Amino acid sequence: MEKKYNILLVEDDASLGYLLSEYLKMKNFDVIWEKNPTKVMGLIQSNRFDLAILDVMMVEMDGFTLAADISKKFSNLPFIFLTARSLKIDVLKGFSLGALDYLKKPIDEEELVVRIFTLLERLNKGTSTDKEKEMFEIGSYRLNSSTQELIFESEMTHLTSRESDLLKYLASHPNTLCHHKNILETIWGNDDYFNRKSLNVFITHLRKYLAKDPSLKIENVHGKGFILKTDLGKNN
Amino acid sequence: MEKKYNILLVEDDASLGYLLSEYLKMKNFDVIWEKNPTKVMGLIQSNRFDLAILDVMMVEMDGFTLAADISKKFSNLPFIFLTARSLKIDVLKGFSLGALDYLKKPIDEEELVVRIFTLLERLNKGTSTDKEKEMFEIGSYRLNSSTQELIFESEMTHLTSRESDLLKYLASHPNTLCHHKNILETIWGNDDYFNRKSLNVFITHLRKYLAKDPSLKIENVHGKGFILKTDLGKNN
DNA sequence: AAATAAGATTAATGAAAAGTTAATAAGATG
């Protein structure tokens, strides 16, 4: 159940507009295709969009002026340009207006979708609850955090929930200091004296599990937290 | 005073590499151009970059595998691809690896600069205000104030919290007199006789750590405080 | 130059933090 993004496509060319909007719908976007650029502001007023795709060359209205209007009134609506003109000056103008991308025709629909999708995912990273990764590569180990299995070569070890959660936490921030405060608050729910003791016990567990790969190390930063180091010995 | 971005350009083609790196430098980016992709991981380890630009087709190593390595070990380093191949499958692969953009040759340098710049500005929008700087360049040393590591030519030393805090303080005011009053109040919390003694001890520690770079010196101004001099020989 | 204060350096101390192993308690499973 992935999130459905709402896209506003402003394109006065009938065939390209049809092609793109159908393709985007096929790819699970909610698309509103508007042929008339003068009606766009009203549309934005009454709908919620995640992204606007604007053609630069339209008969009724210039895509650039439309973009300027949009960013003036709805500054939080991201937009990208689509254009047949690949004049350099236009590209620069497009970006200076605040466009997140500037695509030249002929458009490859598949590429368009990928660009749009990664763009939106990136924009939403902070806000939405980012979907949880479940497989982690940790040196020569692999952790499946949903089955709580830690795999090394052909050996498989079953981790307890705490072990798995902790390793997952560390593995999603490799080579970065993880403050015990944060670890405890996310995994244990709160940070007190006893949970810290508990954390230490599990760090010991994990160190034992990870001992087979000498390039891995869980380091402690006194009074701060722990770091899962994954690249020891390669460059020092 | 605008922020200067550090860019890593990985390009094994001599003429294109030269052209791009010079152009980017002209546009006020700090550029390190690396011809050999196998050396890139080491470079990243010992330098701080805001963005990596990777050529896809290189003789020694595929840009895609390089990107995979980078995002595995340095997941917070954003990267974009540069390529002569405009195969659709490559574009998709590029984005699926986490690239922020995918540019096809022939590259228009001006467009490249605009894309890079808007990208970096967007990335830094969230972080710049509230997040503290954590990497510091101190002569030929680099301090990671978060992991409390001091790096000198692939040698790594662990600093204690006080050492790291103090060095960070001095490094954020290089070649400037830091009054002990201010140092003590920010790091120790208050300025008394004993904390001053303590400060002296830590200054000694730092001097020992920094001894390997003769261009660095922590000088004392009698009765006032300390100065971290980073450009000895320039004025004396 | 003598006296005094400030700084530098090295070492000693002690408290807090981390590491480890084992015991206990609480839940689940059969």
Added chain:
DNA sequence: CATCTTATTAACTTTTCATTAATCTTATTT
């Protein structure tokens, strides 16, 4: 109910690190 699993707590050792002390060196003042 007996057993197994798992997280927590306990008991204990080791390590880490800021502080303090002790001693020596360098400035500043008179």
